[in-house]
Amino acid sequence: MTDTTETVQRQAEYSPRIREVVNALMDYALVLAIIYNSNSLWALAGDNFSLSCFVLLAVCMAYMLCCWREARHRLHRVGSAMLVLVLATVIGQLVMAVSHGGSGYTNGTWFQYALIVPALMGCMLMRGHEYVRKVLLNRLVVVAAVFAAISVVLWAASSFLLLPPSHVERLSWVHNVPPIYSYADVYYNVQDAHVLGMTVWRNSSIFNEPPCAVAFYGMVLAIDLYIGKKVHWGADLCIIGALVTSLSTGGALYVLVLLVPLLWKAMLHVQRRGLRYALLSVAALVSIAAVVAGTRIVISKMATSYSGQTHLLDFTEGFRIWWQRPLTGFGFDSDEYIWTHYMSAYRDGMGYTSGLLFLLIHGGLVLALYM
Structure with missing residues (x-):
């Protein structure tokens, strides 16, 4: 065997590994860019939301370039779908601008809808349905679980052990907002709450307020439980911990709404008929209790809290x-x-x-x- 043949074989062996590494790096870069642009304090604390939009768009474009070789056969379909979405959003924005005397042409919302949303869709289409479900969404769940676990640990340490923050941030673009306490920029304390006579922090993770954290973690939990190919129970427990420690009505509702159907699904798969009927009765009672609890939580919040x-x-x-x-x-x-x-x-x-x-x-x- 000649040296040239050995070199070609060695390159063929390493090429898939290199491609896997590049794919992983681009997947994690896309996930982090999405988080950066999702009302994270990484962007908002420095009034860099516009920058986060450009970062997300740039990562999307780089992501599609990395997929170019593997997705050449469906490039025309991806391009057509992106073009349709871009035209639809641009036409909508033009209608809005014209109907309001020409205002809004340079608004950030225009930029997001007309460019970033089609670019994100292009990334998903370039990868393909199976890759997104099996790989990309799994990596999203893993990254979210890491941030959720960090947030739960630092929430407990700051609330009960009085762990001091590493530094203090302030939102320069909002008036009359109390300081934000940062823990190495991987967790922020923004709002406190009174629970059982104690004052504790509400877990807002890396976001500007607990409801934003709840929206992000709730969507990731739903993706993992109902859309992804594989359920990551360890990661989901971390995410549920972040939802619960947010001390938010939305967090409690996310947990109830997403977990109760899984209970029904598990009961329906029980093989023994008698046991299945008994467990389904239990599931029905749990569902009723969940509905009652959720209703009471919402009514109590609307009636008693500011x-x-x-x-x-x-x-x-x-x-x-x-x-x-x-x-x-x-x-x-x-x-x-x-x-x-x-x-x-x-x-x-x-x-x-x-x-x-x-x-x-x-x-x-x-x-x-x-x-």
């Missing part, structure tokens, strides 16, 4: 605001107007509880239908 009353006003007032301009909304550059004329009467800071209401208020039914 946060719950604010959320309720967000929905009722948000609907009232939207109903004044139901078709095209107030436009993407209308935050200050909406705040001055409506929200300042009942809310201490900017924001909307419901993403759907956010779309309706700013873009009306036109934008909501596009999204």
Whole structure:
């Protein structure tokens, strides 16, 4: 065997390994870029949300380039789907801008919808359905579980052992917000709560408030339990821990809504008929208890807590605001107007509880239908 032949064989052996390493690096880079852009304090603390958008777009483009060789055969389909989505979002944005006197052309929402969303879709399509379910989503769950585990440990240490933060952050773009206590930028304490006569922190992980952490971890938990090829119970326990320690109504509801159907599924797979019927009866009782508990949690929060009353006003007032301009909304550059004329009467800071209401208020039914 010649030296040239040996070299070719050696390269053929190493090529799949190199490809696997590159794929893993790009998968983790994409996951971290998504987290960075998902209201993480990594971006918001330095008022770098626009930067996080560019980072996510750049990672998406690099990701698609890495998939180019393996996905050449479906490149035309991926490109067509991305083009359709880009055109749909651009047309929607143009309609919004024209209907509001030309405002909103350079709004960050435009950038996200017109470029980042199609780029993310392109990444998924380039990889293919099986790879996304078997590999990419698994890596998303693993990364989320790592951050969740870190957050639970540091939440307990800061709440009960009074572990001091490494430094203090402040949001320069929001007024009247208390300082944010950072633990090496892998965990942040933002809000506290009173539980059983004690004052403890609410676990917000790396996000700007506990509800954002709940939304992220809740979606990851749903993905792992119902979409991914394999359920990672250890990772899910870490994520459930983060949801519970957020001390959030949403966290409790995520756990109830996502786990109770699994109980039914497990009971239905029991082979012995008598035992199966008995366990299904137990599952029915647990489901009823979960519904009652969830209902009581929501009612209690809305009736007794300032946060719950604010959320309720967000929905009722948000609907009232939207109903004044139901078709095209107030436009993407209308935050200050909406705040001055409506929200300042009942809310201490900017924001909307419901993403759907956010779309309706700013873009009306036109934008909501596009999204």
